[in-house]
Amino acid sequence: MIRRLSSAGAHLRVLSGRALVRLGLREESFLLVLAVLVGVITATAAVAFHELIVLIRTLLYERTNAHVPLYGAGIVLLIALPALGGLVVGLVSTYVVRAREGHGVVDVMESVARSSGFIRPGVAVEKILTSAVTIGSGGSAGAEGPIVQIGAAIAAGVGSLFRVARPHMPLLIGCGSAAGISAIFNAPIGGVLFTLEVILRDFSLRTFTPVVLASVIANVTTQAIFRVIHDAPEYKAIFALPPEIVGRHVTRDWGQVGTFILLGTVCGLVGVTLTKLMYRSEALFGGMRLPRALRPALGGALLGVMGVAYVMIFGWLMLKTDKPFTFQHYPMPAFFGDGYGVIQQLLTPAFYAQPHTGAFLLLLAFLVGAKIVATCLTLSSGGSGGIIAPSLFLGAVTGAGLGLNLAWLRPGAPGVMPEVYALVGMGAVLAAVVHAPLASILIVFELTKDDKIILPAMLACIFATASARLVLPDSIYTLGLRRRGVRLGAAVDETLLRRLTVEQVDLEPATVVAMSDHFQRVLDLVSLTSASAFAVVDDKGTYAGMVVADDIQTALLAREAIPLLLVRDAMRPGVPLVRTSDDLAAALDAFARYDVDHLPVSVASAPTKVIGLISRAALMRRYQRGLTEA
Numbered sequence: 022m023i024r025r026l027s028s029a030g031a032h033l034r035v036l037s038g039r040a041l042v043r044l045g046l047r048e049e050s051f052l053l054v055l056a057v058l059v060g061v062i063t064a065t066a067a068v069a070f071h072e073l074i075v076l077i078r079t080l081l082y083e084r085t086n087a088h089v090p091l092y093g094a095g096i097v098l099l100i101a102l103p104a105l106g107g108l109v110v111g112l113v114s115t116y117v118v119r120a121r122e123g124h125g126v127v128d129v130m131e132s133v134a135r136s137s138g139f140i141r142p143g144v145a146v147e148k149i150l151t152s153a154v155t156i157g158s159g160g161s162a163g164a165e166g167p168i169v170q171i172g173a174a175i176a177a178g179v180g181s182l183f184r185v186a187r188p189h190m191p192l193l194i195g196c197g198s199a200a201g202i203s204a205i206f207n208a209p210i211g212g213v214l215f216t217l218e219v220i221l222r223d224f225s226l227r228t229f230t231p232v233v234l235a236s237v238i239a240n241v242t243t244q245a246i247f248r249v250i251h252d253a254p255e256y257k258a259i260f261a262l263p264p265e266i267v268g269r270h271v272t273r274d275w276g277q278v279g280t281f282i283l284l285g286t287v288c289g290l291v292g293v294t295l296t297k298l299m300y301r302s303e304a305l306f307g308g309m310r311l312p313r314a315l316r317p318a319l320g321g322a323l324l325g326v327m328g329v330a331y332v333m334i335f336g337w338l339m340l341k342t343d344k345p346f347t348f349q350h351y352p353m354p355a356f357f358g359d360g361y362g363v364i365q366q367l368l369t370p371a372f373y374a375q376p377h378t379g380a381f382l383l384l385l386a387f388l389v390g391a392k393i394v395a396t397c398l399t400l401s402s403g404g405s406g407g408i409i410a411p412s413l414f415l416g417a418v419t420g421a422g423l424g425l426n427l428a429w430l431r432p433g434a435p436g437v438m439p440e441v442y443a444l445v446g447m448g449a450v451l452a453a454v455v456h457a458p459l460a461s462i463l464i465v466f467e468l469t470k471d472d473k474i475i476l477p478a479m480l481a482c483i484f485a486t487a488s489a490r491l492v493l494p495d496s497i498y499t500l501g502l503r504r505r506g507v508r509l510g511a512a513v514d515e516t517l518l519r520r521l522t523v524e525q526v527d528l529e530p531a532t533v534v535a536m537s538d539h540f541q542r543v544l545d546l547v548s549l550t551s552a553s554a555f556a557v558v559d560d561k562g563t564y565a566g567m568v569v570a571d572d573i574q575t576a577l578l579a580r581e582a583i584p585l586l587l588v589r590d591a592m593r594p595g596v597p598l599v600r601t602s603d604d605l606a607a608a609l610d611a612f613a614r615y616d617v618d619h620l621p622v623s624v625a626s627a628p629t630k631v632i633g634l635i636s637r638a639a640l641m642r643r644y645q646r647g648l649t650e651a
Contacts, residue, residue, distance in 0.1 A: 052189060052196075056231040059179050059193065060200045060238030063172040067204035067239070068246045070149045070171065074164060077157025081106075082352040091352075092332055092343040099159075099332070099354065100325030106158020107321030108314075110151045111403055115314040118147040125170025126407065127501040129198060129220060132173070133191045134502070134519060140194070142178030145171045151405035159328075159357040160321060161395035164205055166407015169220070172201030172239075188520050192228055195221045199232045200239035209240040211464035218457040219498065281477045284423055284442060285449050285484030291415050292453025293489045295393050295408070296497040300504070302401035313403060320402025324395050328354035331391065339380045356392040360414040363388075367421045367443045373428075385422040389415060408497055412451040420446025444474060445481045452482040453489035456496035517647050523608055524601035526643045528622055528633035531556045536565055540576060540586040543568055554619035556631040557592045563629045566594040569617050598623045598631070605640055612637050 081102050082091065089095035125148060132140050152167035176197030180190050195216045202212030213236045217224050221232075306316055331354050335345050346355050351362030366372050396411040423446070424439030448465035452458040465478045489496075495503060532552040534543055536559050543555055553570040572591045576583060598621050599608050611620055618638075621631045 051183075052185070052192060052231050053234055055179055055183060055185070055193060056196045056235040057238050059172070059176045059196045060203075060235040061242050062175050062179070063168075063197055063200035063235075064204040064239040064242035065246065066145060066149065066171055066175060067168055067201060068243060068250075070153060070164060070168060071205065072250075073149065073153040074157045077106075077153055078352070078358065081158055086348065086352065090343075092336065092348070096329055096332060099328040100322055103159035103321035103324045103328075103357065104318050105321070106154050106160060107317030107319070107399075107402065107404060109154050109158075110160075110405055111314040111317040113154075114147075114151055114317075114403065114405070115312075118143070118151070125173075125405075126166050126219070127498050127505075129170055129173045129194065130498055130502055131505060132177075133194055133220060140170075140174045140177040142174050142181070144174035145178070148174070148405065152407075155317075155399065155404040155406050156358055158321070159324065159353055160317075160399040160404045160406060161324065161356055161358065161360075161392060161411055162399050162404060162406020162408070163359050163410020163413075164407065165202060165409035167405060168201035168205040169198045169407070172197030172199075172204075176200075191221060191520070192231060195228060195232050196235035199236040203236040204239040204243040206464065206467075207240065207243070208464050208467040209236040211460055211467050212236045212239075214460035214463050215455075215457060218460050219455060277477065278480065280423075280427055280437075280442075281445060281480045282484050284420060284446055285481035286488045287423060288416055288419055288446050288449035288481065289453040289485040289488030290492070291389060291393075291419050292412065292450045292485060293492045295396065295412070295415065295450075295454055296489075296493060296495075296500060298393055298397050299401060299408070299497060300500060302397035306401045306403070317399075317403040320398040320404060324357070324398045327391060327395060327398075328357060331355070331387070335380075335384050335387065340384070345384055355388055356395045356414070359410040360392070361410070364414055364417045364443075364447070367417045368440050370438070370440050373425070373439045382422060382425060385418050385425075388418045389422075392418070408454060409451060412454045413447040416445075416447035416450035417443040418446075419450065420444065441474070441477070444468075445477045448478045449481040449485035453485040454497050456486055456490065456499070458482040458486045518606035518609060518644060519604045521605045521643060521647055522601065523599055523603050523605065523622060523635055526605070526635055526639050528635055529619070529639070531621065531631045531634050533558055533631060534568070534588050535560070536587070536589040536592070538588045540583055540588055540591055543573065543588060543591075544577075544583070547573065554617070554634060556621045556634070557588055558631070564598055564621060564623070564631050565589075566592040567596040567617065567619070567621065568592050569596075569619065593617075596620065598628065599635065600625055600628065601632075605644060608635060608640060612640070 085091060085095070085098060085102075089098065091098055125144075129140070148167045148171050152162070152164065156162055156164060173194045174197070176193045176195075177190070180193045185193060198220045199209075199212040199216040202215050203209040206212065213229075213233050216232050216236075217228060221228055306320070309316065311319060332344060336342050344354075346363050346366055350366055351360070355363045392411055392414050396408065400406060400408070420442035421439050424437065424442030427442070428437045428439060444465065447468075448461040451464070452461035455461070461482045462475065462478045465482075466472070466475055493500070532546055532550055532554075533556045534546070536557055546552060546555070553573075555568040556564060557566045557568060559565045568588065568591055572593065576586060576591055593615070596615050596617055597611055599611060601622060601624050608620065612618075619634045619636050622633045622635050623630055624632060
């Protein structure tokens with residue numbers, strides 16, 4: 022059945038491509054049609070994902086609290102609920118879907134870098150289930166990271182159905198990622214910038230057009246679906262900004278410049294702390310002898326213990342209330358789940374109209390540390406979710422704390438509005454964590470729909486990213502890729518090099534010598550063929566190494582020893598074979614590591630046989646031609 026559908030899809034793609042050519046368009050313009058399809062399907066999946074999270078959270082916290090007070094006699098349930106959610110996720114991920122643990126953006130980036138966008142379509146269903154249970158049961162994670170992987174998996178499925186050529190698959194994956202962010206966040210521009218800046222690392226017109234189309238279609242589709250299922254004139258997003266803050270004036274003076282630079286620097290340090298502790302905690306959980314299926318339950322239980330301590334210390338003892346942030350605004354402890362209800366409170370001007378004591382400032386400082394630890398416990402133990410929502414939470418709390426302190430130090434000073442600092446801090450920590458200042462600035466703008474916030478957001482996001490990079494050059498995503506052996510270079514250059522393969526470069530004929538040959542044979546072949554590099558094989562014809570121009574020059578310095586010298590004595594055994602299917606980024610890396618001008622080439626069917634040589638010069642010529650074509 023699937024094979025028949027795929028054949029029909031491929032046939033439709035070919036016919037549509039020919040029709041587009043007749044209209045004066047390129048054949049690959051069919052990707053625009055697929056971008057629309059990906060946008061519609063991803064938006065539908067995003068709505069289902071969102072509704073499932075809300076359903077689980079309502080059942081576990083709001084319905085339970087109606088029977089047993091969670092912040093009274095039933096406080097022990099704050100430990101049981103996230104532990105139960107972690108157990109379900111661990112069992113499902115280990116024994117049912119066998120999903121890879123953690124946040125999915127790194128997986129998407131790895132698939133684009135290593136396998137030209139190959140992702141199992143079933144990953145979409147896996148992530149919807151495991152991430153919804155993690156977040157809905159109280160795990161400290163966000164929906165935005167999983168929706169990127171869900172959209173990418175949907176795009177991969179659509180690409181496979183229509184048998185899209187391998188070089189076009191990463192672009193289609195980008196369409197799915199942008200559609201996911203646009204749908205779940207109501208941020209079509211932010212979705213586009215996040216995809217181009219983080220996933221594809223390519224801002225060319227070739228990538229921009231279909232990604233924008235997918236993002237816009239996903240946003241329109243999401244709005245239409247929510248108007249139907251909620252009977253509302255407009256769906257604002259999972260994160261709905263309080264209307265009181267829209268249009269608030271932000272004073273632009275030199276004093277504000279300094280304070281927003283300070284905010285960006287502090288947020289940069291917070292973001293780096295999250296990144297470093299995330300990977301240290303992953304190593305800690307990975308070294309445990311506890312079965313993988315039980316690790317998310319342990320992480321959930323430890324998270325619950327923190328939640329109980331938070332309620333008792335800050336709620337019952339210090340603030341004399343059941344819950345520091347009311348149940349009506351957020352049914353979980355503040356650092357459980359995505360924390361959006363708490364963020365909404367921190368962005369409301371009325372929230373700061375009430376007097377805040379030192380205990381409240383201490384609460385905000387505690388929430389910064391607690392959210393970092395909670396996110397590490399959730400994701401490092403094997404829970405499923407993303408780090409965007411925790412980053413926004415950390416930014417809002419950090420900004421609110423700094424804003425309150427500035428208001429206390431400068432009473433009556435114009436422009437010191439803690440809610441604005443909380444809002445700008447959201448973008449700043451996000452920029453520091455993912456090293457994507459453009460996307461972070463645009464996401465903050467789309468949340469507010471207020472251009473006055475752009476300038477302070479620009480300052481804070483840039484300084485947050487700069488301060489984070491001074492401490493740690495990698496983002497939370499690229500650090501994960503580096504640990505998996507994937508290195509990302511400059512965006513456009515590396516993208517093009519990954520798109521081209523060795524088989525697209527003109528190869529030189531290979532001059533082959535045997536290890537047992539006298540070195541004089543190499544010198545004779547140099548004079549006969551003008552070759553400067555030789556592939557060396559053993560007695561069975563298997564590749565063994567290379568003799569390059571530097572080796573020949575070194576041998577000529579001691580001519581009296583040449584009659585006694587064998588090829589095996591002068592060859593370089595470590596120079597690797599590259600395959601025709603390898604991308605040029607990998608080949609260029611090999612050239613740099615082994616400092617040679619030629620590399621031997623093989624095919625997958627005969628991986629130890631040399632079919633030709635690729636030269637550094639030929640690779641660069643093909644790369645230059647690719648730049649011109651792009």
